[in-house]
Amino acid sequence: MATRGFTGRRGGSEETRERLPPGQFLESGFPVLSAGPTPRIQTDKWTFTLKDGVRPVKRWNWDEFNALPQTKMTRDIHCVTTWSKFDTAWQGVLVDDILADAGIEPPTGFTLAHSFDGYTTNVPTADLLGGKAMVALRYEGKPIAPDHGGPARLLVPHLYFWKSAKWVNGLQFTQKDELGFWELRGYHRYGDPWQEQRYTND
C-alpha cells in the first residue's frame, strides 16, 4: 500500500542503496539504544567467562583477554530500529581465538551471550565462528565508550545489532536455542537484516 504523498528521502548513490538492507536508512552518527542505564565497568574488575552449560570452561581477566590474538574488522552495522552505519572499524578477539585459547571445540550449536547488566542474547554458534564475530575491545582505534558497550562488546555484524551485546562478560553454550532479553520480548530469534527478521514472526 503506497502512503499518500510519501516519496521518501532516499538520497545516496546506487552503491549506498545496494548496501542497505530492506527498510534501513543510512545514519552518519552512532545512535545509542539500551534497555537500562550504562554500567561503568572498571577494567581491573572485568572478567570474561566461557561456559559449557553451567560449567565454566575458562575465565580471563582484562590483561589476559587483551593478550589474546587481536583482529581488525571493518563492517556495516544494522540496527533493528532501521538505522545502518557503514564501515565501522573494530578491533578485538575473534570468537574462534577465544575457543582456541580455551582449547575446546564448540560443544553445542547454540550460544547465549551474557552481559554485566544481565542482558542476554542468543546466537547460533555457527554465526560466531569462521571469523564472523569477535569480542570487540576498540572502536575506530580507541577504547569503546561506555554507552557503546565498552570496555568490551560482542560484535556479530551480519545480524541486527542488538545481537552485538554491549558490556559482554561471557559466552555460554546451551543444549537448545534459549531466547535472550529482546528475543523474549517480541524480537526475532535470529535477526538477519537481509531477510528483515525484526520481530518474532517475521
Place this chain on the structure above:
Amino acid sequence: MRWQTAVVTEIVRRSRAVSSFFFRLPEFVPFAAGQHIIVRLTAPDGYRAQRSYSIASAPETTSHVELAIEKLDDGEVSPFFHEVVEVGDEIELSEPVGGHFIWRTQDGGPVLLIGGGSGIAPFVSMARHRALAGSTAPMLLLFSARTRHDLLFADELAELRDRQDGFDMITTLTREASPPEGISKGRIDAGTIAAALARLPGPVRRIYICGSNPFVENAAQHAIDAGVEPGLIATERYGV
C-alpha cells in the same frame, strides 16, 4: 509482525514541535502503557521508511491510538507527518511492541517517571492508564522541557495531579528565564532526582527514564549516584 492500515481521525497540536496523531485501527490490539508502535510509510515505487513512536493513549481507550510525534527537521518520517498527513489519510501501523518499558497497575508503586521533551509520551499513557484503572499507586512524573512552549499535555497532567490520589508531577524548564508559577528552572541534576525520590511516600520500586540519549544518560547516572539500584532503572532512548 502484524500490520494494519489505520485511518488518521484527528491531529492535535501539543506544543511548538509536537503534534498528536489519532489513529482508528480496523482491529484494536491490546497493549501495555509504555509500549510503542511502528509507523510504516511506503512510496509508490515500494521504498519504505519506518520509525517507532511510544503510544500516548491509555490501554483502556480502545477507540483510537494516539502517537505524539515530534518534528525533527532533518528527519524523514516526522516532517512527513507534520507537513503532509491529513485527517482521513491511511497509515500502516504495527502491533504494539516492546516489553521492558511498561507499567501496569499491578506493578504498583512508588514509581518515578523521568521524561525529557517528547519522551513524556509513554508516561502520559501510564498516567492515563493509572487514572482510568482507578489505581492509587504512587507515581511521580519529573518532566523536563526547554521552554513554556514545549510543555506537553500540561493541562491534562495538572488535572490528574489535582485529584491528589497519588499522582504527582514536577516540571522543570531548561531555557526559560522566568518559568510560570509552580514550574522550576534548570536541568535535571542530582539534587532534582534526590528531591523527587524524597517526595515519594516510600522506597522507589522502579524508575523509568525516556528522552534523548544524553538526557537519559544524565538522569540515569544521577539516579545511580543518588543510591538507586541500577537494576531498578528502565530506559527508553530516542536515538534517531
